[in-house]
Structure formats: structure tokens, C-alpha cells
Amino acid sequence: MRLMIAGGGGFRVPLVYRALCAGPFAGLVDELVLFDVDGSRLAAMEAVLRDMPADEGSAPAVVVSTDLGQALTGTDMVFAAIRPGGTAGRITDEQIPLGLGLLGQETTGAGGISYALRSIPHMLELAAAMRRHCPDAWLINFTNPAGMVTEALVPILGRRVIGICDSAGGLVQRAARAAGAPLNEGTLDGVGYYGLNHLGWLYRLAPAGRDLLPGLLSDRVALETMEEGRLFGQHTLEKLGCLPNEYLYYYYQTAQATEAIGQQSETRGTSIHQQQNSLYPSLLQDPHPYRLWDAARRSREEGYLAEARTHGEQRDESDLAGGGYERVALSVMRALSGGGTAQLILNVPNSPVSAPAPAAEVAVPGLPADAVVEVPCQVTPDGALPLPQERPDGPFLTLMQHVKEVERLTIRAVVAGDREAAVQAFAAHPLVGSVPLGRQLLEGYExxxxxxxxxxx
Structure with a gap:
């Protein structure tokens, strides 16, 4: 199999390569093509991969390219993880809303809309190029905001585009371990989860038929062993009756999160930008670039959602080891290529693209059939089939509907060239809520x- 990564000079590419060299995914890919518009970043990642320990017989051949058509030709699977504007753009995404007293975060709120306005046009170009050069290939999309970007691509690629994120699956695994019933990888028996990307809730955990979630929510000690338990606190979680995705911290504790970000000496985007600016040139000079990269990766993981850990809490060691989103992507790829079915939480249309269904048959009742949602799916060579979930409780569904409308306004702004739709997307977001602020945000980003x-x- 030939796998192409769009954004092949990206910081996390070695995680994919490492997973392809050992363990359950070894031998799955014969040729790994790294495509990027930045040749220097490609060279740095190529140096890291060359230095990475790997068994001689299991490592795929690595090809680097700055020619998109050449990279796509003959490709069976495409992973896309691009960041138009680079890490410098992320700083701007965060700082413009902060300057207006709003939350400044990469994928949530105004910063996520700005990111999408830059990402979607390039991803549409990639999808069109796939139709020309490898029409039978699958696109596994990591590009953020993952759900919104995936929805923008469905009209071009149909069921052959699947969005992934590791935060929902990580939540489920952490909850199952805390409840004393860890799940086998690739299975979600008895799991109930509904939402949008970075906006979802685990509402049932019944791997053996009995729902373990109420007991977990009432067990303060068990909750303290997992990130979300420490993040939201037992009182909030018992009141909700479920476990929220960690990104809901920005909705439930908006003022606290905004204040904490504002009090930091630098935003997360600034920290990552500075790290990468010094790291990439060093990777080309250091005799052990893999070791240098891995130390930087661990440091970066330690700073994830730091604004929510205001009392010096540390991330779990399992969250620092790596092995998140790339394992989800490779599990999807293996199932699509006939390596056995898998159950994974993915971003897909609410009902199968090939068979639009009435509202009663959608995975998440209350959302449109063609809306991309984040739910458990059964993945086979035919694609990712969303599994039916319960109708979300009123406040959860209302928030999902609200944010989905923002996503659709953002997509319309790009596809139709509609500036007013972009203003309305900013204005309508629950973390903005004002037309004058929406206009100020768009003008600042422009x-x-x-x-x-x-x-x-």
C-alpha cells in the first residue's frame, strides 16, 4: 500500500512512521510519501525518520515530494494534516480574540473559525487533486477543525473522506480504565458517545451490558485518576450525568479559561512557534535528530490544555507517551484495506452518504442527516458506518445545533465566497455572541x- 501524508513536514509525522515500523501496523504500508510545500521541513522530518530505530524488514520506503500530483499518483490512502499560515498563524488565531476579551484557542471559538477559513480552501484543492490523480483513494483528515473541514470535503469525496481526532477515543479509554473495565483496542461495545469534533459527551459505558458510568461519576477517587475528572470535578460531572470531551472546558468554564490564558506569559501557539522555529534547523544539524524530536514532542504534550491545570497538576504518563491520533488513523486505514473491522469514534456524516436516511435513522437524532458528527463507527472496506446513538439531552443538543450552524456558515463563507456568512459565523458562535464583535474579529483576521x-x- 502507498500512503501519502499531506503536510509531510509536520511535527507529528514521526508518530505515524513509528507506528508503521512496529506493532500491529508493521508491514501495512510499503511506501510512505511525505508531501509538503516547505522543502526544508520535509528534509528535517526525513532526517528524523532516518535516525529512528526500526526493524530493517518492517520500515516502509520513504519518498519526499513538493509536487502534489506526483505525490498523489498511485496513492491508495491520503492522510492530511496541514496548517496554512503555520504556527505563526496559530498565534494570530489566539491573540485577536484575546484582544477583544474573548477566548483565544486554536480550534474552539473565533480562533477555530479563522483556522477553518484558511484550511478549507487548501483542503478543497487537495480533494479535487485526489479526484484527478487517485480517485479511488481514501482521505483520512486530521486537519483542524477536523469536523468542519471534513464536512466541507464530503460534497467532493463522499464517503471516501473520514475525519479523525484522538480526544474522544482517549476519553472513552480513560473512563473505561477508571471504571475498572478497560476496552480492547478497536472495540466500543456498550459505549454511547455523541457530539461534534471537540464538542462531545460520553453518556454510556456498558461494555458487559451494565452501565458503569453512574458508578464512576459517583466515585471521586476514580475520577481523580483521569484527566476529565480532574478538569471538571465530580460535582459538575454528576450534575451533567456524563463525561464531557476535555474541550468543553472552554464552554463550561469560559471566563476561567480566558483569564488563565490571558495571565500566561505566552499563548500556547507562541510556545509551539518558538519551539518549532528552533527545532527544525537543529534537526538537520544534530547527530541524533530523533532523540531531539522526541524530547520536543514530550515537552509539547506536557503543555497541552495547560490553562486548565492551574494548580500544578501533571498530565498522565499514558497521555505523554504518544500513540493517539496516528493509531486511530492507522486503525481506520487497516480496516478500510481489509484488515478486519474496527469500532472507532470518527467524524462522518450523520447518515451514510450513499443512502440518505430520514431523521429516525440518523446516528444523532436532532441533527441533519448530512451534518458531520463525531460518533462511534463500524469501519469496514466499504467505509465508516455511524452507529445509532440516543437523542442528546436538551442542553447538549442545543449546543451542538448552535455550533453546527456556525460550522455551516463558515463552510458557506468559503465555498460561496460569502463574507457576510463569515461575519455571521463569528457572531453566532456561543463564545462570541455579538454581530459587532463578529465584524471586528473578521476585520482583524483579514x-x-x-x-x-x-x-x-
Whole structure:
């Protein structure tokens, strides 16, 4: 199998390569093609991969390319993890809303809309190029905001695009371990989870038929062993009656999160930008680039959601080891290529693309059939089939519907060249909630990213 990674100079590429060299995914890929528009970043990642310990017979051949058509030709599977504007763009995504007293975060709120306005056009170009050069290939999308970007691509690629994120699956695994019933990888028996990317809730955990979630929510000691238990606290979780995705911290504790980010000496984007600016040149000079990269990776993981850990709490060791989103992506790839079925939480249309269904047959009742949702799916060579979930409780469904409308306005802004839709997307977001603020946000981002103005017809 030939796998191409769009964004092949990205920081996390070695995680994919490492997983392809050992363990259950070894031998799955014969050729790994790294495509990127930045040749220097490609060279740095190539140096890391060359230095990475691997069994001689299991490591795929690595090809690097800055020619998209060449990289796609003959490809069976495409992973996409691009960041238009780079880490410098992330700083701007965070700082413009902070300057208006709003939450400044990469994928949640105004920063996520800005990121999507830059990402979607490039991802549409990638999807169109796939139709020309490898029409039978699957696209596994990591590009954030993952759910919104995936929904924008469905009209071009149909069921052959699947969005992934490791935060929902990580939540389920942590909850199962805390409840004393760890799940086997690739199975979600008895799991109930519904939501959008970075906006979901685990509402049932019944691997053997009995729901363990109420007991877990009432067990303060068990909750303290998992990230979400420490993040939200037992009182909030018992009141909700479920376990929220960690990104819901930004909705449930907006003022606290905004204040904590504002009090930091630098935003997370600034920290990552500085780290990568010094790291990439060093990778080309250091005699042990893999070791240097891995130390940087661990440092980066330690800073994840730091604004929510205001009392010096440390992340779990299992969360620092790596092995998150790339394992989800490779599990999807293996199942699509006939290596056995898998159950995974993925971003897919609410009902199968090939067979639009009435509302009663959607995976998440209350959301449109063609809306991309994040739910447990059964993955086979035919694609990812969303599994039916319960109708979300009122406040959960209302928030999902609200954010889904924001996502659709953002997509319309790009696809139709509709600037007013972009204003409305910012204004309608629950973390903004004001047309004047929506206009200020868009004007600020247009000044920082001149390419946005080229979108409007």
C-alpha cells in the first residue's frame, strides 16, 4: 500500500512512521510519501525518520515530494494534516480574540473559525487533486477543525473522506480504565458517545451490558485518576450525568479559561512557534535528530490544555507517551484495506452518504442527516458506518445545533465566497455572541491574513 501524508513536514509525522515500523501496523504500508510545500521541513522530518530505530524488514520506503500530483499518483490512502499560515498563524488565531476579551484557542471559538477559513480552501484543492490523480483513494483528515473541514470535503469525496481526532477515543479509554473495565483496542461495545469534533459527551459505558458510568461519576477517587475528572470535578460531572470531551472546558468554564490564558506569559501557539522555529534547523544539524524530536514532542504534550491545570497538576504518563491520533488513523486505514473491522469514534456524516436516511435513522437524532458528527463507527472496506446513538439531552443538543450552524456558515463563507456568512459565523458562535464583535474579529483576521479577502466574490 502507498500512503501519502499531506503536510509531510509536520511535527507529528514521526508518530505515524513509528507506528508503521512496529506493532500491529508493521508491514501495512510499503511506501510512505511525505508531501509538503516547505522543502526544508520535509528534509528535517526525513532526517528524523532516518535516525529512528526500526526493524530493517518492517520500515516502509520513504519518498519526499513538493509536487502534489506526483505525490498523489498511485496513492491508495491520503492522510492530511496541514496548517496554512503555520504556527505563526496559530498565534494570530489566539491573540485577536484575546484582544477583544474573548477566548483565544486554536480550534474552539473565533480562533477555530479563522483556522477553518484558511484550511478549507487548501483542503478543497487537495480533494479535487485526489479526484484527478487517485480517485479511488481514501482521505483520512486530521486537519483542524477536523469536523468542519471534513464536512466541507464530503460534497467532493463522499464517503471516501473520514475525519479523525484522538480526544474522544482517549476519553472513552480513560473512563473505561477508571471504571475498572478497560476496552480492547478497536472495540466500543456498550459505549454511547455523541457530539461534534471537540464538542462531545460520553453518556454510556456498558461494555458487559451494565452501565458503569453512574458508578464512576459517583466515585471521586476514580475520577481523580483521569484527566476529565480532574478538569471538571465530580460535582459538575454528576450534575451533567456524563463525561464531557476535555474541550468543553472552554464552554463550561469560559471566563476561567480566558483569564488563565490571558495571565500566561505566552499563548500556547507562541510556545509551539518558538519551539518549532528552533527545532527544525537543529534537526538537520544534530547527530541524533530523533532523540531531539522526541524530547520536543514530550515537552509539547506536557503543555497541552495547560490553562486548565492551574494548580500544578501533571498530565498522565499514558497521555505523554504518544500513540493517539496516528493509531486511530492507522486503525481506520487497516480496516478500510481489509484488515478486519474496527469500532472507532470518527467524524462522518450523520447518515451514510450513499443512502440518505430520514431523521429516525440518523446516528444523532436532532441533527441533519448530512451534518458531520463525531460518533462511534463500524469501519469496514466499504467505509465508516455511524452507529445509532440516543437523542442528546436538551442542553447538549442545543449546543451542538448552535455550533453546527456556525460550522455551516463558515463552510458557506468559503465555498460561496460569502463574507457576510463569515461575519455571521463569528457572531453566532456561543463564545462570541455579538454581530459587532463578529465584524471586528473578521476585520482583524483579514488584516493579519490578506488571503482571506481573496475568498470573497
Amino acid at each position: 488584516a493579519a491574513f490578506p488571503e482571506l479577502s481573496q475568498l470573497w466574490t
